[in-house]
Amino acid sequence: MAEPQVLRHPLVDVRMTTLRDETTDRATFRAAVRELTAMVVYEAMRDAATTPLEVRTPVATTTGAQLANPPVLVPVLRAGLGMAEAAHAQVPGAVMGFVGVARDEETLRPTPYMESLPASLAGRPVFVLDPMLATGGSMAYTIDLLAARGADAVRAICLLAAPEGVERLAQAHPSVPVYTAAIDERLNEHGYIVPGLGDAGDRQFGAMP
Ligand SMILES: O=P(O)(O)OC[C@H]1O[C@H](OP(=O)(O)OP(=O)(O)O)[C@H](O)[C@@H]1O
Ligand SMILES: O=c1cc[nH]c(=O)[nH]1
Numbered sequence: 001m002a003e004p005q006v007l008r009h010p011l012v013d014v015r016m017t018t019l020r021d022e023t024t025d026r027a028t029f030r031a032a033v034r035e036l037t038a039m040v041v042y043e044a045m046r047d048a049a050t051t052p053l054e055v056r057t058p059v060a061t062t063t064g065a066q067l068a069n070p071p072v073l074v075p076v077l078r079a080g081l082g083m084a085e086a087a088h089a090q091v092p093g094a095v096m097g098f099v100g101v102a103r104d105e106e107t108l109r110p111t112p113y114m115e116s117l118p119a120s121l122a123g124r125p126v127f128v129l130d131p132m133l134a135t136g137g138s139m140a141y142t143i144d145l146l147a148a149r150g151a152d153a154v155r156a157i158c159l160l161a162a163p164e165g166v167e168r169l170a171q172a173h174p175s176v177p178v179y180t181a182a183i184d185e186r187l188n189e190h191g192y193i194v195p196g197l198g199d200a201g202d203r204q205f206g207a208m209p
């Protein structure tokens, strides 16, 4: 099992503070989600393979690079939807799939409600986008879905994780590395990350009735 990759950078800390602040309005919260997502995806792409690409500049011909195998991006609705555009901007050629999972707030178990994924994911890197890794149930469930389609190179792209979620994912999917902007102290008795930022879906899109 790989250690979680936690971004260490002052610009990350400043935006994480914006997410944590309960007075941050929805638009500002969504902007910070986008900005942090770009940073975490940038880090998760650090070891991506490239192939040479000949280009002509206005001055000369030179050898550049193109991604050899861009990742399939899979935002987990709702909260992961706020990460989708920023991740796509980093990897414009990426195919995107979608999974809808809502955590049952009584049992804390993932309740799936939507799935739109490429038929085969074998041999393709897959980035699962979900800002929150709390108990890890939603992420583990999503990776089960991906594995059923042959995915064998999955990365979890998060913004905030709890140690409990990191541990659970390591047990359920030891080959899946976690990339995150921060890891907090613990979960509370309601399964919320402490100190956390509250409900990432509600804070971006409004509380559900
Ligand atoms: O690690 P877990 O304990 O499974 O919790 C994390 C999940 O909770 C949040 O989604 P939520 O169920 O609130 O749905 P939402 O995005 O529609 O708000 C979050 O976006 C994760 O998907
Ligand atoms: O703290 C948490 C835990 C799960 N889901 C969230 O949105 N926030």
Ligand SMILES: [Mg+2]
Residues within 6 Å of the ligand: 079, 199, 200, 201, 202
């Ligand atoms: Mg929610």
